Amino acid sequence: xxxxxxxxxxxxxxxxxxxxxxxxxxxxIFAVLRFPNFAIGALATAGAYIAWVANVTxxxxxxxxxxxxxxxAAILGAALEYGALERxxxxxxxxxxxxxxxxxxxxxxxxxxxxxxxLRAFDLPLARDLVFGPIRIGPQQxxxxxxxxxxxxxxxxxxxxxxxxxxxxxxxxxxxxxxxxGINPRLIALVTVAVxxxxxGVGGTLIGLDTSIDPLLGxxxxxxxxxxxxxxxxxxxxxxxxxAFVIGIVxxxxxxxxxxxxxxxxxFIVILVVLVIRPSGLLGSKAG
Amino acid sequence: xxxxxLFMLVVGSIxxxxxxxxxxxxxxxxxxNLGLAGFFAVGAYASAMLTTWEHTPIVVGVSAAVLAGGFxxxxxxxxxxxxxxxxxxxxxxxxxxxxxxxxxNEVWLTGxxxxxxxxxxxxxxxxxVWFHLGTLLITVAAVILVYGLQxxxxxxxxxxxxxxxxxxxxxxxxxxxxxVRFKAQAFSLAAAIAGLAGALYGHYTSYVAPDxxxxxxxxxxxxxxxxxxxxxxxxxxxxxxxLVAFLEATRFLAEIAPGVxxxxxxxxREIAVGIGLVIVLTLRPDGFLPERSQxxxxx
Numbered sequence: 043x044x045x046x047x048x049x050x051x052x053x054x055x056x057x058x059x060x061x062x063x064x065x066x067x068x069x070x071i072f073a074v075l076r077f078p079n080f081a082i083g084a085l086a087t088a089g090a091y092i093a094w095v096a097n098v099t100x101x102x103x104x105x106x107x108x109x110x111x112x113x114x115a116a117i118l119g120a121a122l123e124y125g126a127l128e129r130x131x132x133x134x135x136x137x138x139x140x141x142x143x144x145x146x147x148x149x150x151x152x153x154x155x156x157x158x159x160x161l162r163a164f165d166l167p168l169a170r171d172l173v174f175g176p177i178r179i180g181p182q183q184x185x186x187x188x189x190x191x192x193x194x195x196x197x198x199x200x201x202x203x204x205x206x207x208x209x210x211x212x213x214x215x216x217x218x219x220x221x222x223x224g225i226n227p228r229l230i231a232l233v234t235v236a237v238x239x240x241x242x243g244v245g246g247t248l249i250g251l252d253t254s255i256d257p258l259l260g261x262x263x264x265x266x267x268x269x270x271x272x273x274x275x276x277x278x279x280x281x282x283x284x285x286a287f288v289i290g291i292v293x294x295x296x297x298x299x300x301x302x303x304x305x306x307x308x309x310f311i312v313i314l315v316v317l318v319i320r321p322s323g324l325l326g327s328k329a330g
Numbered sequence: 331x332x333x334x335x336l337f338m339l340v341v342g343s344i345x346x347x348x349x350x351x352x353x354x355x356x357x358x359x360x361x362x363n364l365g366l367a368g369f370f371a372v373g374a375y376a377s378a379m380l381t382t383w384e385h386t387p388i389v390v391g392v393s394a395a396v397l398a399g400g401f402x403x404x405x406x407x408x409x410x411x412x413x414x415x416x417x418x419x420x421x422x423x424x425x426x427x428x429x430x431x432x433x434x435n436e437v438w439l440t441g442x443x444x445x446x447x448x449x450x451x452x453x454x455x456x457x458x459v460w461f462h463l464g465t466l467l468i469t470v471a472a473v474i475l476v477y478g479l480q481x482x483x484x485x486x487x488x489x490x491x492x493x494x495x496x497x498x499x500x501x502x503x504x505x506x507x508x509x510v511r512f513k514a515q516a517f518s519l520a521a522a523i524a525g526l527a528g529a530l531y532g533h534y535t536s537y538v539a540p541d542x543x544x545x546x547x548x549x550x551x552x553x554x555x556x557x558x559x560x561x562x563x564x565x566x567x568x569x570x571x572x573l574v575a576f577l578e579a580t581r582f583l584a585e586i587a588p589g590v591x592x593x594x595x596x597x598x599r600e601i602a603v604g605i606g607l608v609i610v611l612t613l614r615p616d617g618f619l620p621e622r623s624q625x626x627x628x629x
Binding site: 133139155264 | 360362364409410412415416417419420421423428431432434546549552593598600601604605608611
């Protein structure tokens with residue numbers, strides 16, 4: 043029993059790290075553009091497929107495939123924002139949310155049109171699990187975990203030290219004040235959407251490396267990503283990371299106790315509980 | 331061919347009920363319900379379980395479906411009504427997923443992924459065309475009933491207060507209206523209408539399974555309601571029938587397109603629906619039948 047709990051804990055921490063990447067993207071977009079972007083799941087799927095093409099069809103190494111996924115998901119996300127969603131914003135945040143859900147359906151079906159519904163796997167060397175006492179870890183899990191941590195550090199560095207990142211935080215904090223300071227909100231929104239979407243693409247790729255990819259890859263983690271963001275406090279960047287680790291671990295423990303299908307229910311229940319008890323989340327400041 | 335047209339009209343009427351549900355919560359109260367498919371499913375299952383396994387009369391099943399839908403609506407909106415509207419969007423989206431997970435996994439309760447077959451029908455099936463025609467009359471009657479109800483609600487003080495809440499919560503609450511109560515009532519009533527739609531659907535197809543309640547139904551209805559006019563009952567009904575016509579037209583187009591597999595054709599249709607929704611939201615957010623502004627009552 044103790045062994046199973048330890049194993050679930052390790053799996054949960056790794057799953058949480060992977061979840062944190064799209065959760066960061068979702069939270070960043072929410073913080074600056076003030077709407078829940080329901081297309082993030084589809085962007086994760088699109089990123090995973092593009093990385094798969096780069097890796098399997100063109101034979102690029104995994105690291106290069108991840109970079110390709112970031113760049114193409116960033117372009118796709120920015121194109122959605124400026125091609126479709128920005129104009130809907132005049133009708134309010136909910137209009138954008140609904141529009142993003144419709145766009146998610148479009149992306150998912152474009153993927154399905156070209157690739158079908160079959161499961162696909164990345165071109166990875168077969169490797170034996172590493173055994174540490176009672177715990178087994180796949181080498182690919184460790185690599186993914188390190189990738190995820192590296193990306194979190196990169197995002198943190200970008201937000202803390204680059205002038206663009208600091209402008210993003212300024213707009214998220216107080217858009218009017220930021221404008222007075224000469225920050226162009228439209229440019230910042232563009233950068234945020236691009237970076238956030240890119241992170242979703244990378245997140246989808248990492249999840250695909252961990253298991254396999256199919257057109258519903260992103261849709262399946264959507265609820266977990268929302269739960270991570272709500273638990274951490276909608277729009278809070280460190281909150282999204284903390285929330286993702288909690289969700290990842292709780293999901294693994296749920297699998298120990300209940301049918302695996304109920305992994306998906308964890309996110310929903312966490313969202314409900316957080317909204318009833320503490321709507322601002324673990325690290326958020328306001329939820330008015 | 332006649333059967334096919336009747337079938338489409340019944341489906342259109344079911345969608346018209348769902349569209350009225352969405353019109354009430356979204357168009358009037360400004361509450362976005364991304365889990366419409368979930369409430370639809372709750373109604374379908376409630377009535378199918380009662381009538382198939384407990385052999386209750388269909389009327390009892392349908393009434394139970396309405397209650398179950400309304401109760402589920404209350405539960406779902408309860409946690410978020412005091413918060414920003416975005417939270418309700420997230421929670422309702424999750425709710426629809428949860429309904430499908432529970433329906434697929436709790437075999438003892440719902441029959442699992444096999445679903446419930448042999449759900450009693452409202453008109454005997456061996457009457458051929460009359461089965462479809464009779465069911466159509468019943469569903470159209472339900473649409474007219476709900477339409478009449480909505481019209482009355484719209485004209486009532488309750489409807490006015492609801493729109494006030496939608497337009498400006500602060501002003502409405504300063505005027506002494508309880509925002510949370512109005513929202514909860516509207517959302518719950520809307521969910522009950524979706525439950526009714528689900529029950530009628532189950533008693534028509536005589537089969538209820540998790541796969542019938544895909545999230546894309548919610549998108550379909552959003553398209554219907556935005557195209558028709560999201561704050562007028564007539565707009566929502568019109569939009570639903572237009573939607574079915576559009577879906578069927580794209581089905582034919584996809585079938586005659588050369589070199590496209592069935593899966594690809596289905597994908598193309600959904601791409602068309604998604605793009606269609608965004609275009610309608612952008613160009614005609616008020617729909618073909620926009621909301622009429624009401625004159626202030628003479629004091």
